[in-house]
Amino acid sequence: xxxxxxxxxxxxxxxxxLKMMDALDDHDDMQKVYANFDITEDEMIxxxx
Numbered sequence: 478x479x480x481x482x483x484x485x486x487x488x489x490x491x492x493x494x495l496k497m498m499d500a501l502d503d504h505d506d507m508q509k510v511y512a513n514f515d516i517t518e519d520e521m522i523x524x525x526x
Contacts, residue, residue, distance in 0.1 A: 480511075480512075480513035482513060483513050483514065483515040484514050484515065485514075485516075485517075486514050486515065486516050487517075487520055488520075491514075491516045491520050491524060492524055494512075494514055494516075498510060498512060
């Protein structure tokens with residue numbers, strides 16, 4: 478699925494969203510997880526460090 482609208486996230490909100498996506502993905506009852514957020518590559522690198 479490709480979203481028509483995206484939401485740009487930075488800083489604390491981006492970090493919270495990634496944690497939530499990881500938690501949802503790790504849940505046994507979840508089959509698929511879709512989202513419409515947009516986090517820059519620089520922000521992803523900063524958060525993964």
